[in-house]
Amino acid sequence: MSLSLGKAGLRTLVALLDKQYGPAGVHLASVTVAGAVAPGTAFDPDDIAAPGNCITTYTATDRE
Secondary structure (H helix, E strand, O other): OOHHHHHHHHHHHHHHHHHHHHHHOOOOOOOOOOOOOOOOOOOOHHHHOOHHHHHHHHHHHHOO
8 A cells, every 4th residue: 555545544543533513612633744754854853842843733733
């Protein structure tokens, strides 16, 4: 199975759950990291998980 097929399924599941639970005030979203997650890269795990970055990511997805 290709990765893209799995990702499409995940995005579809998240969209359906958001549609189901959105009216109750629950917001669901998936975030795709477009690169290799590795220390010392633009996608350093410590940077991605930093509290300020989590807030930025949440705020950006909340506006979609």
